[in-house]
Amino acid sequence: MTRTIIENGHIATVDAAGTEYASGHVVIDDGDIVAVGDGPAPADARDGAEIVDATGCLVTPGLINTHHHLYQWLTRGYAQDAILFDWLTSLYPLWSRIDAGLTGVGAAGAMAVLARSGCTTVGDHHYIFPQGSGDIVGALVESASQVGVRLHATRGSMDLGASQGGLPPDFAVETTDAALAASQEAVERYHDRSRDAMVRIAIAPCSPFSVTADLLREAAVLARSLDVRLHTHASETVEEDAYCLEHFGKSPTQYLEDLGWLGDDVWMAHCVHLDEPAIERYAATGTGVAHCPSSNARLASGIAPVRDLLNAGVPVGLGVDGAASNESGQLGIEVRESVLMNRLRTGSDSMSVRDGLRMATMGGARVLGRQDEIGSLEAGKLADIAVWEVDRIEHAGILDPVAALGLGALPPLKRLFVGGSAVVEDATLVTTDEAALARDVAAASRTLAERL
Numbered sequence: 001m002t003r004t005i006i007e008n009g010h011i012a013t014v015d016a017a018g019t020e021y022a023s024g025h026v027v028i029d030d031g032d033i034v035a036v037g038d039g040p041a042p043a044d045a046r047d048g049a050e051i052v053d054a055t056g057c058l059v060t061p062g063l064i065n066t067h068h069h070l071y072q073w074l075t076r077g078y079a080q081d082a083i084l085f086d087w088l089t090s091l092y093p094l095w096s097r098i099d100a101g102l103t104g105v106g107a108a109g110a111m112a113v114l115a116r117s118g119c120t121t122v123g124d125h126h127y128i129f130p131q132g133s134g135d136i137v138g139a140l141v142e143s144a145s146q147v148g149v150r151l152h153a154t155r156g157s158m159d160l161g162a163s164q165g166g167l168p169p170d171f172a173v174e175t176t177d178a179a180l181a182a183s184q185e186a187v188e189r190y191h192d193r194s195r196d197a198m199v200r201i202a203i204a205p206c207s208p209f210s211v212t213a214d215l216l217r218e219a220a221v222l223a224r225s226l227d228v229r230l231h232t233h234a235s236e237t238v239e240e241d242a243y244c245l246e247h248f249g250k251s252p253t254q255y256l257e258d259l260g261w262l263g264d265d266v267w268m269a270h271c272v273h274l275d276e277p278a279i280e281r282y283a284a285t286g287t288g289v290a291h292c293p294s295s296n297a298r299l300a301s302g303i304a305p306v307r308d309l310l311n312a313g314v315p316v317g318l319g320v321d322g323a324a325s326n327e328s329g330q331l332g333i334e335v336r337e338s339v340l341m342n343r344l345r346t347g348s349d350s351m352s353v354r355d356g357l358r359m360a361t362m363g364g365a366r367v368l369g370r371q372d373e374i375g376s377l378e379a380g381k382l383a384d385i386a387v388w389e390v391d392r393i394e395h396a397g398i399l400d401p402v403a404a405l406g407l408g409a410l411p412p413l414k415r416l417f418v419g420g421s422a423v424v425e426d427a428t429l430v431t432t433d434e435a436a437l438a439r440d441v442a443a444a445s446r447t448l449a450e451r452l
Contacts, residue, residue, distance in 0.1 A: 002050055004028040004420060005041045006387060009054025010401040013377040014061050014361045018354060020402075026059060028383040031196060031420040036377050056391030057414055058401040060357060061376050062120025062384035064364025065331045067231075067269040067290035067319030070107035070124045070140065071098055074445045076327045084237045084299045088167060091324060092128075096172040097451035100134030102444045108143040109441035110329055112429050114320070115149055117330035117410060120384040120418045122149050123290070123319065123368060125231060125269065127156025127206040128172060129182065137186045141199050148423040148431040150197070150384070152368050154204035154231045155186040159215045165247065167209045176215045179205070180222055187226050195373055196382055196419060204231040208252055209243050213259060220260035229369055230261065234268035237301045241273055253278035262287045267367045269319060270295075271309070272302040279305065283312035288367035291359065293337040294328070295321030303345040306338065310355070317364030318356075332410045335360050339406055353406025383420040388413060389427075 004027075011024035013036060027035040027045050035045060075094055079087040103126070111122055122144065129136060137153055144151035157179035160166030166173070174182070183203045191201040203223040205211040216232075223230045235241065235252045244252045253274065256262065264286030271289045274282070282289065291304050309316050318338055323329045335356040342351040365375025374384050388411040389395075390404040395411060398404040405411060416424035423431050 003045070003048060004050045004052060004417070005045060006052045006054050006059055006385065006415070007040050009057040009059040009387065011036065011059045011377065012357065012402055014358055015376045015378050026377055026385060028385070028417065028420045031383055033377060033379055033381050033383050035379055052387065052415055054387050054414065056389065058388040058390050058405055058411070059377070060118075060386050060388065060405070061361040061374065062386050062416065062418065063118045063331050063335075063360045064121040064123075064317060064368065064375060065114060065119050065320055066123045066267065066288075066317035066364045066367045067292055067321055068110065068122060068124050069126065069322030069324070070110040070122070071095070071103045071126060071128070072322035072324035073106040073110035073329065073441065074102060074448050075324045078324060082299070083239070084301060085167060085239050087299060087325065092168050092172050094448065094452050095128050096130050096169070097448060098128060098130060098133060100136045100139040102448055103136050104139035104143045105440050105444040107140050108146055108432070109437055110323055111144060111147040111149055112432065112434060112437055113329045114331050115147055115416060115423050116413065116427070116429060117332035118386040118388070118413060118416060119331040120149055120386070120416065120423075121152065121364070121368070121370075121374060123152040123154070125154045125156050125204050127158055127204065129157070129174060130172070137190060137201070141190055144199065146432055147429070148418055148421065150418060151199050152202060153186075153190070153199065154202040155183040156204040156206050157183065157215065157219075158206045158210040160210050160212050164212075173210070176212060176218070179215060180218055183219065184222060184226065187228050191228060200228075202229040202231050207233040207240070208255060209240060216256070216259045216261060224265070230266045232256070232261065232268060234271055235273045235278070236270035237299075238273060251275075251278065253281055257281060265369070267315070267317075269321070270301065270304065272296055272304045274305055274309070276308075279308055279312050279314065282309065282314045286315070288315040288317065290319040290367060291316055291338060292319040292321040292326070293334060293341040295325040297337075297341065298325045303341050305345070306342045307346045307350045315363060315366035316359050317367035318360045330410060331360065332405070335406050336408075353400070353403045356406045357402060383417050385415070385417045386413060387415040
């Protein structure tokens with residue numbers, strides 16, 4: 001791997017001090033960042049290096065997606081006016097026809113779009129594993145390798161069908177023992193503990209209304225015995241709150257904590273309806289949150305109390321969520337959405353564009369437990385870097401380059417690097433054929449629809 005120098009751009013490091021350089025440099029060597037600073041790169045670093053002239057660009061850490069359902073790329077546009085529970089029940093029959101082949105195609109399409117929107121690390125939550133569907137986790141891993149992004153794949157599960165009082169139909173769930181065994185197998189087969197890992201696995205029973213208490217409890221025990229992280233949905237809607245009170249006599253937070261599901265090795269998706277005591281418990285235990293503003297708006301779930309979570313010290317990252325509830329599939333626009341949504345909740349000065357960028361980068365790294373490796377532009381970290389063009393007609397004249405990303409249209413990428421390797425160049429994915437992938441996605445979507 002050759003040395004690469006990015007220089008002459010506005011560098012937003014997102015380090016602990018929020019350091020920025022109006023015209024600075026980043027030096028990449030063998031997949032790592034080895035220098036960041038003001039002005040051009042040092043002369044002794046230039047010999048034999050590839051120079052990326054970032055004049056007119058904003059340079060940030062690569063964005064980190066902390067919650068997605070990649071397979072849903074094949075089912076966009078359904079149940080357009082539904083709330084969560086109605087949306088789920090309308091789509092479960094279709095999703096239950098998924099298999100490894102279709103999942104791989106859909107995931108590749110979703111990750112291609114994520115990369116083109118500045119995302120270098122993808123957190124996926126897959127929880128539907130029909131009988132005979134093949135190695136779905138393996139298909140996700142292969143697709144991530146094809147696109148060239150880091151993958152945090154969670155082996156999800158559901159074991160609470162409608163006949164037992166759950167939301168999913170019985171034919172869409174597994175047995176508790178089968179889910180636990182498959183989760184362990186996925187970790188043992190695919191989880192990489194190395195510093196520069198491209199694939200890590202977490203264990204992720206789906207939600208309190210699709211999973212038994214036994215599965216939640218035993219999954220927490222299993223994950224900790226394997227030293228991997230835990231993930232689930234929590235407090236997404238008022239209907240979920242009502243379900244937990246009716247079935248368990250507790251709020252979602254109380255229920256999950258009683259089953260071992262709060263801790264600094266856990267992150268929850270959505271967390272729209274957390275009250276003050278719940279936020280205190282998240283903060284005290286170090287439990288992370290994946291904030292998904294566009295999806296929450298699409299399903300009318302509400303606006304999460306992000307300012308309160310951040311003030312309490314809770315790790316908060318951004319997520320796209322499944323593309324069936326966020327058809328754009330772009331992580332970059334969630335920076336803007338997070339800023340705007342949270343200003344609606346708590347005021348115009350409550351969420352800055354730099355708060356949004358921090359959630360999308362260092363916040364996501366904390367949520368996934370990788371804050372020592374990714375999430376900021378600092379010497380010694382992995383070279384996951386986005387170079388945004390903010391001098392075109394959409395952004396020319398915007399006073400602040402970070403505001404161009406956080407308040408303006410999503411800028412095109414001059415470059416996107418993952419571990420120092422280019423994944424996007426001049427707004428085009430260079431790791432795979434975009435046009436061919438688009439055709440494959442369209443065909444896979446038709447195939448899945450025909451199965452229903």
